[in-house]
Amino acid sequence: MNLEHVFVCGHPALDFAATLRARRTAGFEMFVSPERLDAWYLGSGLVDAVSPSQDTDVERAVAVREALYRLFTARRLGAPYDAGALALVNSAARKPAATPQLTADGRWTVATPEAALSSVARLAVELLSGPDAPLLKECGNPECTRVYLDRSRGMRRQWCGMESCGNKIKAAAYRARKKQLRDAG
Template sequence: MTQPSDPALAFPFLGGRPCLDFVATLGKRHAVPLERLPGPDALARWITEAGLAAEEGPVPVTARDLTEGRALREAVHRVVRSAMAGQEPDAADVRLVNEMASRPDLAPQLGPRRWTARHPARAALATVARDAVLLVGGPLLERVKECGNPGCSLLFLDDSQARRRRWCSMERCGNLAKVAGYRSRNRAAPRGEGTFGPRAEREQAKGCTSYASGAGDSCAWWDAVGSRWSSRRCDRPPRRRSPTSSRCASAPSRPR
């Protein structure tokens, strides 16, 4: 199946439930919405990638299926949001989800074909609607969260053991948040108190290798943000080698 040329249109499957993954086909809800279902072909691709295809090859999707799919997606999003906030969902949204869930859904099969259905696209949407009904009306609703990245609107089911998951994924948003926090702390730190400032020298330095040869040699530093050793050119004045140590006489000790 043809993949989108724009990486932003790739479907994220991070929700942990089919209905939440379907809601994610509209991205960036807090900013300029990103429509990942611009046409029937995109909906067919999502059904296949979600593992809801009832037949091999492209799933036949009509313009009507696309319209109903988008309407179901937004109704599920509003119903889940209302339930997360402890509020009564809109009656029209409930009727739409219930009506779609009452249609014939995908029938499981033994053998190479996982599902069967007379109308594959409509059955896939009915399966999504039923999943939403089970999620909202079941005990797992309290574990549904929104990604902690302000620029991300993905909903996910927190299946971590400690129930402390914050991001839709560490690779997608968690690392971006860490980098942004690191840069913000560095900008706020007084001059000389950043990654290679005096505080870093006291707390992170492994030891300066600049001996009597003078400044310009390399120093090894423990980068607490990156959790790795890194190096830079030494800007300290020349130092005497300690007669009892192989390290610089005035170099700080390695943190313990």
């Protein structure tokens, strides 16, 4: 499977939670190394530079990611929040976050792994307590477990992203219809 990070969920904290793919099946871990965690922080646009992560930073990030996923799922389903997940996310959010600085060339944000993770946790707190929380949806692809923000008209979006899931499902349905027509004829 591709180790490139994708950002299709409409919010950095949701994209962070989606770094364990295909949770219902085998599960595919994107944070396989400190370098992959750092690549996510940079790719997300939350920071412009991050000091190198260590294995302990990856362990902490994975724990916070799993707590975020539990909180997003609970909010989406209207279920109570897990106390342990709340405590872990709030603890991460209490740490100093990445602080953008203004330079002659524009904004520049340098962070430690802890500060970058705090920024993700703070964004999740804002999302879960803000006006966009009712827009949380899970991808309609049975193999995908990404939670995304549905800002479509009438909240009719079904996929986390057309390229990542929508096209796959639509192509499979098309092939199934064609096969059914061939078999019937």
